[in-house]
Amino acid sequence: MTQIKESSTIQENKITAFNECPVTYVMEKIGGYWKPIILYHLLTGSKRYSELKKTIPAITEKMLIQHLKQLEADDLVIRESRPVVPPHVTYTLTKAGMALKPVMYTMAKWAIEQADTNAKFTYKSLDDFPESPTMLEEV
Amino acid sequence: MTQIKESSTIQENKITAFNECPVTYVMEKIGGYWKPIILYHLLTGSKRYSELKKTIPAITEKMLIQHLKQLEADDLVIRESRPVVPPHVTYTLTKAGMALKPVMYTMAKWAIEQADTNAKFTYKSLDDFPESPTMLEEV
């Protein structure tokens, strides 16, 4: 997991923003190109590592575990492994992770409202958030 | 405004995520260390460039206009300048910008709920979001 230089202005500003701005705090937790997508797929229930890989074809394995580790460290997902061969590992949302549902929903709602204006999106409705994976599928 | 290479995997993935994932779409618009803070301060009303500078002391002028330009390009703020000397420029949230209020509120709410668990935040309540600037002040 990529090392971070422990004293740069950029780090300091980040930490300050993180501590003072709740919005930044959330974005730290769920930011990046892949985290929302991973979280979205976990909203519908526990998934194995390989299942996540299959449902998110474009992600590399490095990015996948890297983000899973971060999500675990942030107490948003729980990793459970069965000591069998071949390995069997499942990832499940914690309470805090589940609590992101309304957050993501509100964000999605705004995005789709804006989409009416811009008309350049492939997703169009919030009808089935997050029961069916229409919105974030196939990324 | 920093040039972007127009064909890298990272750009492609970003654009895909941006088009398919509404959450990523939102984060593109309000992400970065400074954008939420700028937006927050604009939620309480129009501000001049210099006022923003004063209320967000840690931001550099480069970052400030850079983000203001981006927010303007994204139709979240409107720039109005009076042709006087010294210049008089104000920034105001658009409708879309204003519509971010519940989005930011929901995010903040989650952050503060988590804060109860972690107890390491300088902000503690949502009581006065966004009427008083207690939450994002002094960053």
Added chain:
DNA sequence: ATGGATACATACTTTAGGGTAAGTACTTGT
């Protein structure tokens, strides 16, 4: 003994975002 399945790990490179520092234009006040 070789390949497949599973869940990673690790070294290296590229890119975009952020930061530093300095300069510009135009006018008023001293």
Added chain:
DNA sequence: ACAAGTACTTACCCTAAAGTATGTATCCAT
């Protein structure tokens, strides 16, 4: 003549996030 105020602009550098490529361990089936 020079500084101060306002709203920027520009050139250059550094860092962290993201991507590429390859390797590892274990067991089972063929």
